[in-house]
Amino acid sequence: MKKLMLGLFIAIGFSSCSLNNDDFNVNCGPDVDVTFTGFPLLCNYSVKAYPNNPQALLVRSQKEMDDNFTKHENTCPVASDPNIDFTKNNLLAIYAGVKPTSGYEIKISSIVENSCEVIVYFYEKSPQAGESILQTPTYPSDFILIPVTQKPIIFNKTSQTSDNIIIGSYASQCTGADCQKFFQLNDFSILKFLNVAKGSYSFEQYKYTSTPKKGDYTLLLKSVPAEILNLKGQTKTYGSPDAADQGGIYFQLRQAGTTTKVYIDNNDTEDQSDAIKVFKKAIQDKITSLK
Numbered sequence: 135m136k137k138l139m140l141g142l143f144i145a146i147g148f149s150s151c152s153l154n155n156d157d158f159n160v161n162c163g164p165d166v167d168v169t170f171t172g173f174p175l176l177c178n179y180s181v182k183a184y185p186n187n188p189q190a191l192l193v194r195s196q197k198e199m200d201d202n203f204t205k206h207e208n209t210c211p212v213a214s215d216p217n218i219d220f221t222k223n224n225l226l227a228i229y230a231g232v233k234p235t236s237g238y239e240i241k242i243s244s245i246v247e248n249s250c251e252v253i254v255y256f257y258e259k260s261p262q263a264g265e266s267i268l269q270t271p272t273y274p275s276d277f278i279l280i281p282v283t284q285k286p287i288i289f290n291k292t293s294q295t296s297d298n299i300i301i302g303s304y305a306s307q308c309t310g311a312d313c314q315k316f317f318q319l320n321d322f323s324i325l326k327f328l329n330v331a332k333g334s335y336s337f338e339q340y341k342y343t344s345t346p347k348k349g350d351y352t353l354l355l356k357s358v359p360a361e362i363l364n365l366k367g368q369t370k371t372y373g374s375p376d377a378a379d380q381g382g383i384y385f386q387l388r389q390a391g392t393t394t395k396v397y398i399d400n401n402d403t404e405d406q407s408d409a410i411k412v413f414k415k416a417i418q419d420k421i422t423s424l425k
Contacts, residue, residue, distance in 0.1 A: 168247050226280050297351070324350060
């Protein structure tokens with residue numbers, strides 16, 4: 135088990151591998167993106183002791199898992215696989231430390247590695263203006279699975295935003311593995327949610343795979359019709375999605391701490407303006423390009 139203090143590990147002008155070498159000009163080679171999987175740990179485990187200060191934890195074995203977490207029955211609405219194959223993956227946890235209220239987050243956004251080290255980029259979020267918060271202490275955390283590595287891990291805090299868009303297509307009568315397709319677009323990557331259950335769209339309960347990609351969130355946000363932007367935290371349904379086995383389109387916008395949700399009938403209905411129909415087609419095309 136390796137514990138690293140987040141505040142002490144930052145990107146510096148030379149690689150950490152050169153610290154053990156008299157020559158500070160060691161060439162570590164190019165940075166390569168590392169694919170990782172989001173792990174909804176709290177569905178099946180509780181943290182034995184949250185640290186009060188920022189900290190990271192790398193778990194390499196089931197024993198270390200048992201030392202740091204207590205396993206319990208699944209508490210998420212859908213089944214979540216609690217097992218980790220430690221011959222292939224390590225569990226990486228990051229903790230922001232104690233915060234005075236809700237509304238704080240910490241999130242791993244991307245990972246790269248070179249021949250010397252693994253670099254983990256993360257960001258933190260604070261409560262935003264107008265956001266509803268609880269006046270109780272919280273302990274923000276994030277948990278992912280990364281391929282087994284023996285390289286030093288360096289943490290680099292970035293200034294990325296937590297705003298994001300989730301798009302998806304669904305059909306309750308469809309029984310194939312490809313019926314439920316849901317993706318999150320944010321400032322820095324695209325997340326593909328795995329095994330999304332019909333009608334259960336609380337996405338923190340799902341594993342996801344992350345692909346580095348910039349620009350998609352901003353581009354799609356520009357095409358969101360004003361009537362959806364004006365909902366500002368409300369939920370709206372256009373038509374009767376999935377009422378006749380025709381399926382539907384899901385859109386979720388999280389912006390400035392407020393979450394807006396929209397369900398759109400795949401069939402064109404009278405309550406869908408031309409702008410909504412054009413936007414629906416843009417979402418359908420985006421999902422097709424991502425799957």
